[in-house]
Amino acid sequence: MSKSITAKDLNVYYGDFLAVEGVNIEIAARSVTAFIGPSGCGKTTFLRSLNRMHEVLPGARVEGQLLLDDDDIYAPGVDPVSVRAMVGMVFQRPNPFPTMSIRENVLAGYKLNGARMSRSDADGIVESALRGANLWNEVKDRLDRPGSGLSGGQQQRLCIARTVAVKPEVILMDEPCSALDPISTLAIEDLIAELQQEYTIVIVTHNMQQAARVSQNTAFFNIAGSGKPGRMIEYAETSTIFNNPSNQQTERYVSGKFG
Amino acid sequence: MTQTQQQPMPTSVQGPAGPANQHAPAPASTPRPRSLTQRHMPWWVSLVILAVSAVLGAALSALMTFNMAIWFILTAVLYVIISYGVTRAKVSRRKATDTLWKHLVYLAFIIALLPLVSVIWSVTSIGIPGLLEPGFLASDMRGIDGTIDRRSQEEGEPVLGGIRHALVGSLLITLSATFISVPIGLMTSIYLVEYARGGPLARAITFFVDVMTGIPSIVAGLFGAAAVGWFLGVGNSLGLGLPTRSTMGITAAIALSVLMIPVVVRTTEEMLRVVPNELREASYALGVRKWRTILKVVIPTAISGIAAGVTLAIARVIGETAPILVTAGFIVSNNWNMFQGWMTALPVFIFRQFQNPTSPNFSDPSHQRAWAAALVLIIIVMGLNLTARLIATFLAPKNTGR
Structure with missing residues (x-):
């Protein structure tokens, strides 16, 4: 499992509006890569283009190549649904399915696709996914309770468990801790460090300390002004970005002079 | 940063009666209240006003011909007017306007509710006897003709037929x-x-x-x-x-x-x-x-x-x-x-x-x-x-x- 991601001259559009321009990036398998940058600079837009969630919005489209190992996910004939099955996503706000129990939420990727499985297989998936998300001990006695009854941090880990349960190659995280308190954030960050053993992880964050803590590589995005496209300014090892950035904009951002 | 926090801003701390107000009076359009509490009426005043308007309403409607409906209407109108006057005289104009509109809203709601209550009341009171007629829900109208209905109306026999x-x-x-x-x-x-x-x-x-x-x-x-x-x-x-x-x-x-x-x-x-x-x-x-x-x-x-x-x-x-x-x-x-x-x-x-x-x-x-x-x-x-x-x-x- 886990694949590398390569973007070649990727332009992301909303209708006629060019939102992100000319991204070239190589993300290694089994690593954590953080996207940082000011609001509106296109981090999330680019992240959503990595599993073709971007085009759920009307008029959104992508130009350029995006390789998952060696397969272009934007090649003609590629089914976005199978891309998304391979590239999972965790959202900013915890969004467990309110009609489902904790157990059903973990199995959602299977159940919603109509997969049939034996009770014991399902139990195995639930337990391993919840253990993988460091949530098993907290919820093992109430698997049949609604997922929305958990705390925000638990809900977010439930969403991670739901994503892990379908065994994706890549996990995208869109500011997964921005709605959580510091303790839940710590739990998620620990979890990211563990998940990195098996998955390629890309995380968007506004918290630069978080980027520094969890990631090996960091990409800095910036925008020249409103109405202009966002660009990837610098991509390097996290320590380089934070201690010795080559670009002046990056330095000004990580030192807190703007954004 | 810390220094500015230790030095409180004079305007925000000193009260309206403080010296700042004397050499820099607030604009006339936004007068500061002198205190947090204002004059207010005890809770029972509105009950007294209601009783007074009920009595006055009864008296007024007795001048014409006494009628429950007219009495209710007069009472409501009098209550709205008197409470406005009393609140304006005893509390403040703003409070009086507030009271007036609050009462008008309640009145509108009651007026809107009247037809519903009236329909439910009349249908229930008139419909109950027929509903209690044995076999009303279990029988249909087959064989029910004018002679049966005539006997029901003239001789008091049970009304037959159902729905x-x-x-x-x-x-x-x-x-x-x-x-x-x-x-x-x-x-x-x-x-x-x-x-x-x-x-x-x-x-x-x-x-x-x-x-x-x-x-x-x-x-x-x-x-x-x-x-x-x-x-x-x-x-x-x-x-x-x-x-x-x-x-x-x-x-x-x-x-x-x-x-x-x-x-x-x-x-x-x-x-x-x-x-x-x-x-x-x-x-x-x-x-x-x-x-x-x-x-x-x-x-x-x-x-x-x-x-x-x-x-x-x-x-x-x-x-x-x-x-x-x-x-x-x-x-x-x-x-x-x-x-x-x-x-x-x-x-x-x-x-x-x-x-x-x-x-x-x-x-x-x-x-x-x-x-x-x-x-x-x-x-x-x-x-x-x-x-x-x-x-x-x-x-x-x-x-x-x-």
Whole structure:
């Protein structure tokens, strides 16, 4: 499992509006890569283009190549649904399915696709996914309770468990801790460090300390002004970005002079 | 940074009476209150005003001819005026205006409520005797003729006849209309919310659904009769051996579904729109196809609202008279067959009992049956509304333990 991601001259559009321009990036398998940058600079837009969630919005489209190992996910004939099955996503706000129990939420990727499985297989998936998300001990006695009854941090880990349960190659995280308190954030960050053993992880964050803590590589995005496209300014090892950035904009951002 | 925090800003700390105010007076348009408390009236004053206006109202109405209705109206008007005056004199003008508008709002609510209370009261009080008549719900009008009604009215014998056939007809016709309308209406709203993305077709559909909402029910009835008649004609010319007359239960159901579909579309559309987009995206991100997302995430999340909306749509059409009269006709006996023969629904039964009493010269028994049937109809509609609320409560996604 886990694949590398390569973007070649990727332009992301909303209708006629060019939102992100000319991204070239190589993300290694089994690593954590953080996207940082000011609001509106296109981090999330680019992240959503990595599993073709971007085009759920009307008029959104992508130009350029995006390789998952060696397969272009934007090649003609590629089914976005199978891309998304391979590239999972965790959202900013915890969004467990309110009609489902904790157990059903973990199995959602299977159940919603109509997969049939034996009770014991399902139990195995639930337990391993919840253990993988460091949530098993907290919820093992109430698997049949609604997922929305958990705390925000638990809900977010439930969403991670739901994503892990379908065994994706890549996990995208869109500011997964921005709605959580510091303790839940710590739990998620620990979890990211563990998940990195098996998955390629890309995380968007506004918290630069978080980027520094969890990631090996960091990409800095910036925008020249409103109405202009966002660009990837610098991509390097996290320590380089934070201690010795080559670009002046990056330095000004990580030192807190703007954004 | 810390220094500015230690030095408080003078203007924010010193009170309105402080020295700052003396050399820098606040603008005249925003006077600072001198203290936090203002003059206020004890709680019992409004009760005293109410009692005074009641007495005054009684006196005034006695000057004309005493009448409960006039007394109530005078009391209400006097109460509003006196409280305004007293509050203005004793508290403040702002408070008085506030009180005045508050009372006007309450008054408007009471006026709006009056017809409802009046209808429920009169239907209940007049309809109860007929409803308590033995066999009213279990028998139909077969064999009930003028002589029986004359004996009931003149000799005080029990009023015979009942609404069983009308209940059966209403039930069958409304259920069939629901089975026709809900799939069509739900799929339309799914198209509008999930697929259309605001294109010209969606705008056209929304526009025509709005137009359909305004179709007079008699027009829907004529449409049903004409459409089924045409269909039967074409079918018979092809040798399908369909019935030749279009007057039957299913025709009425089709006519009612014309009235029901727009209601179902509008209510379910609202319900689907409030399903958070995050849930759809969560499902897509798991590699779930769109139609499965709609079927297994969006609809289950919105099911309580959808069910409540459908129930309200049923309540809306179960009281229709004209479209059923022109499509299903009117009979006195029971008919369970939707596809053969005439049928009676409750509103048609009420209409016929009033308009054409069984015995024209002795119409009291017919009127009694009509009022009792009206009571049953109101009970059914209220029951449906309650059911809608219960469904909405029980099926709503549970947020326990937070």
